[in-house]
Amino acid sequence: MANLNNLRHSTSHLLAAAVTSLWPKAKPTLGPPIEDGFYYDFADLTISEEDLPKIETKMRELVKNWDSFEKIECRGGHVDQPSKEIKYFKLLSVAGAYWRGSEKNPMLTRIYGTVFPTQKELDEYLTMLEEAKKGDHRKIGKELELFMFHETAPGMAYWLPKGVKLYLQLVDFWRKEHEKYNYQEIVSPLINKKELYETSGHWDHYKEYMFLSETEEGETYVLKPMNCPNAMVVFASSTRSYRDLPLKLSDTDTLHRFERSGTLSGLLRIREFRQDDAHIFIEENQIKETYKELFEITEKFYSIFGLKYRFRLGTRPEKFMGERKTWDKAEAELKEILETSGEEYSILEGDGAFYGPKIDILMKDSLGRDWQMGTLQLDFQIPKRFNLKYSAKDGTTKTPVVVHRVVYGSLERFIGIITEHFGGAFPVWLSPVQAKVLPITERNLDYAKKVGKRDRQGKDYGPVKVEDFISGVRKEIDEKSLD
Incomplete structure (x- = not known):
């Protein structure tokens, strides 16, 4: 049996064959495997989701007589025997997409699908999709009044009072825990000249994701898309010694990245966000100890939410900065750290x-x-690139190694994911409303308010909500509503 990516990619070819058989004027453009299946983009094709069953039927008809692939241009990979291996697939949706993700290019029709080696795996995945729809973080976030979006700020969330409480709880927990590990928090400019990113290398590798602004003086400014160049500037602002290392500079500044409109997805893919960021400046002989501590922090953060996790090593991408031998050394170092740790991990080449x-x-x-x-x-x-230096113990001047690290990821994405994971029923310590006082009669209302106020002042627990309307009591009990 071919690996899953080969199966997905081969099924995308089958999809293209079926579509062009049904709509001969349709032009297939691109059909890669993706994390949960595959898609294919077509030019000159207008269809709806009502057409998907017809396309599926044609796919099943065509695959019966499809015995092998003949490689002409596509680099693959592909399955060896399509008629025997491509059986358990489902077309999921139709969407619009720009060619190569650029809004300057023509709009194409994208068909999404999924495929698995067995019917059981396909059924389990489709069941999971149905459950995911019920627990979509956008739906729950609206019901619990956590956040909202508006058409005037695509990809940028409005945080409502309850959502802000949840947000700040996460930041406060992050801040207190990192102080225990001697992190020092900084705040840096939100807008920087493009020269900062030319120095860091991000201008050449990341420019398409930057929000840019031109001034009357002819200068180009960038709305900060990442924190690392600013952390380099802070390190360079003082004379450093090996005694200062590790130097752990943390921040939760707001970042902006120009994600294409077609890729935006609630809090999961967003243009404005904050990261629990940190940059650790170390000597080379401190790499192993630094990662050991980071694994410890990761375990502490994820275990408190009851989240299961694993690691994935990403190796040298096609477009990279620096020398291959330096990359080989760094990759070998991380592989050894992962092996020694005993943690579960996988490798994704080029990531x-x-x-x-x-x-x-x-x-x-x-x-x-x-x-x-x-x-x-x-x-x-x-x-x-920033010519960072520190005085080593042997009296020489050396360049520090830097570990860029985030544990939550973006706070917005983390909140979106745990909202779906918990179905809105957050752990008590994180919940925007941790207790409710429900007056049973009108005469209990004033006393209920005193109880709520007393508990807030006494800090017995977090936010307390007092129901003002007697009619709300039965509703709260009957519906078991969440906050």
Whole structure:
């Protein structure tokens, strides 16, 4: 049996064959495997989801006589025997998508589907999709009055009072825990000249995701898309010694990235967000100890939510900065750290950052879905570009290594994921409303308010809600509503 990516990619070819058989003028463009299945983009095709059963029928008809692939241009991979291996598939939806993700290009019709080696796996996945629809974080967030969106700010959330409480609880917990590990929090400018990102290398590798602004003086400014260049500037602002290392600079600044409108998805894919970011400046001989501590922090953060996680090593991408031998050394270092740790991990070739290999934190939610959360990135490159130096113990001047790390990931994405994971029933310590006082009669109302006020002042627990209307009591009890 072919691996799952080959199966998905081969089924996308089958989809293209079926569509062009039914609509001869349709032009297939691109059909890659993706995390949960596959899609194919078509030009000159107008269909709706009502057409999907017809396309599926044609796919099943065509695959019966499809014995093998003849490789002409597509690099694959492909299954060996399509007629025997492509059996358990389902077309899921139809959407619009721009060619190569750019809004400057023509709009195409995208058909999504999924495929599995067995009927059982397909059925389980389709059941999970139905459950996911019921627990969509956008639906729950609206019901619980946590956050909202408006058409005038696509990809940017409005945080409502209850959502702000939840947000700040996460930040406060993060801040207190990191103080125990001697992290020092900084705040840096939201807007920076493009020269900062030219120095870091992000201008060449990340420009398409930046919000840019031109001034009358002809200068180009960037709405900050990441924190690391600013952390480099802070390190360079003082004379540093090996005695200062590890130097752990943390921040939760607001970031902006221009994600294409077609990719936006509630809090999960967003343009404005905050990360629980930190940059750790270390000597080379401190790499192992630093990652050991980061694994400890990861365990502490994820266990308090009852979240299961694993690690994934991302190696040198096609477009990278620096020398191959430096990359090989860094990758070998991270592989050894993972092996020694005994933690479960996988390897995704070519998925590293442009400046260094990384270890991503993958979390499995209550529906069995994997989500990429935080990341722990090893960087030998950007410190060199900023000419960062410290005085080593032997009297020489050296360049520090930097570990870029986030544990939550973006706070918005983390909240979106745990909202779906918990179905809105957050752990008590995190809940925006941790207790309710329900007056049974009108004469109890004033006393109920005193109780709520007393508990807030006494800090016996967090936010307390007092129901003002007697009619609300039965509703609260009958519906068991969440806050």
